[in-house]
Amino acid sequence: MKSGDPELKSELDAALHARSELGSEYEPALVESFLEKVEQRLDSTVDRRVRRHLAEQRVSTARGEHTPQPLGHFGERYGFGIISLILAVPLSAIGASTAGTGGLIVAWLGIVAVNAVHAVRNWPWFSHRPGRTGSDWED
Numbered sequence: 001m002k003s004g005d006p007e008l009k010s011e012l013d014a015a016l017h018a019r020s021e022l023g024s025e026y027e028p029a030l031v032e033s034f035l036e037k038v039e040q041r042l043d044s045t046v047d048r049r050v051r052r053h054l055a056e057q058r059v060s061t062a063r064g065e066h067t068p069q070p071l072g073h074f075g076e077r078y079g080f081g082i083i084s085l086i087l088a089v090p091l092s093a094i095g096a097s098t099a100g101t102g103g104l105i106v107a108w109l110g111i112v113a114v115n116a117v118h119a120v121r122n123w124p125w126f127s128h129r130p131g132r133t134g135s136d137w138e139d
Contacts, residue, residue: 011037080118
């Protein structure tokens with residue numbers, strides 16, 4: 001417990017004093033009451049931190065600053081590339097069997113173009129569009 005929290009310390013002192021006066025039969029109720037107060041304090045601290053973090057994100061978005069993408073987008077970035085390479089095999093076969101070498105070249109130009117657009121959309125200068133918020137949680 002932080003020594004800088006006098007209110008919680010006084011609550012603990014009061015609970016210990018009440019236990020000594022009331023006896024051990026009231027100990028579970030006193031402990032439960034104290035833990036509820038600690039839980040309320042933790043909830044208010046977490047709520048305050050979440051509100052501060054959301055406010056910082058809104059200010060950053062309003063200023064037009066780019067926040068780096070979290071590392072959780074690894075699957076999206078590389079998964080898309082892997083799936084496009086898997087789909088490239090039948091597309092190449094269809095293009096080559098239908099139109100020969102020209103069909104094969106067109107199929108691969110399409111695959112490269114789709115992957116290029118997907119890669120470019122994550123660039124900072126491209127992904128920030130006016131009127132779009134930086135979070136999926138905001139209305």
